[in-house]
Amino acid sequence: MIKAIPTNLITGFLGSGKTTAILHLLANKPKDETWGVLVNEFGEIGIDGAMMSGKGAVVREVPGGCMCCVAGLPMQIGLNMLIARSKPDRILIEPTGLGHPAQILQTLSGEHYSEVLDLKASICLLDPRNLSDQRYLENENFQDQIALADVIVANKTDCCDDSDRERFDNFFRSMESQTFMTAWVAHGAIEHQWLDLPKGHQEALHPDAHHQHSSMPESAPLTLPEGELFIRRENKGQGHFSCGWLYSSILVFSFDALFHLFNSIPAKRLKAVVHTDQGPRAFNAQEGVVSIMELDECEHSRVEVIHNEPLPWDDIEELLCRAAGLVPTSD
Structure with a gap:
């Protein structure tokens, strides 16, 4: 019998350090394991996958918008190809920092993947300095990335001061739901054992929120036309x-x-x-x-x-x- 693949969603707003955190995890993963990474980016070109190339994982990109659009079809195509081609021991999924995690989690926990994936903790990274910026606090995607996380990681703390730490602690202490754990790290130094924590049953604050974009991502990688530089x-x-x-x-x-x-x-x-x-x-x-x-x-x-x-x-x-x-x- 094929064992369901442990799968983690790594979320966070633009610039929170998701790619750095995944690179840290890949550098410290068990050497005998093959990991797969599904990367979704807001832009059409796709940068994160190239950054992870040769870093100990099989990478599949879904560029050009939120991967969960159109009933999750772009994400399912990328995820199915990743599983079929690499047969990974673990999968990390990095959505765009402007994407909404609710639809992605719904797809991953749905009937199609119920026997294929073992959905583990969702990890949300944030820059504590942004908790003083009302534009972040009022952003629905930012709110739901936090609300749907099992582990909330304060990253880039080497750039923070005592007031940032106090604001971070007070912010999460005041939240009604305490079904998550918090951590304070620098340079994306996520602990490997956090990946095996169970997935909770949090509810989205804005379940109808969705990232709209100008075009649908293609399933095939972007290539240069012949003769073009x-x-x-x-x-x-x-x-x-x-x-x-x-x-x-x-x-x-x-x-x-x-x-x-x-x-x-x-x-x-x-x-x-x-x-x-x-x-x-x-x-x-x-x-x-x-x-x-x-x-x-x-x-x-x-x-x-x-x-x-x-x-x-x-x-x-x-x-x-x-x-x-x-x-x-x-x-």
Whole structure:
């Protein structure tokens, strides 16, 4: 008899550190186990999957919006392919930070997966500093990511002070439901044993909330048309706009030019995996701070920018092309 696969949902708003936490878990997983990761991103290009490539897991991406749309079909396609191809010992699912977790949990616990998956604790990451920002506190998705979690993890605590810790403790102490545990970590250092905690039966505060976006994700990975050196894709939904670029593997970017550019873009979120003249690099930018990670490999270079209003995408594209040694052409 096939044993149901332990499965965890890893949630959190934009910039909470979900990908870093999953990379930490992969680095510390049992060496004899194969793990699968299903990644959903708001942008069309897909960055997180490339960041996790070669990090000890089989990764399947569902880019371009909330994976639970249309009765969960994009998610089911990606999840079924992940299970069939890798036969994982555990599955981690990372939804977009702008997605609503209720529909995803409903699909995972439904009849179709009742004998396939063993749904374990949902883990929600948050930046404690955001608990002082009314825009986060009033966001329905942010509220339900917390309400539906079994483990709530304060991340990025190396950037917090005593007032942030006090605000975090008071916030969750005042909540009527205490069916969750809380933790205080830095750099996404989630404990492996939290994954085996049971899934609770929490109720969503906003069960009808849903992330609307401009297009449905494709089941096949995004590829470059023959003869093209790059493509650009845009998306929008829930008060946010994204623009992403996929570049040919033959292009090598100037590391210095990219670092200067990424520091100058006033975006809520920026992620990139790029083949640079200093080797493959991952860039992660939030609130004007750019962090860099060395990668073992990088095929096509990818850049994704998310903001709460459209940015001058054409100007950013021109600077990206210059960093790659290209002279941008007009349509």
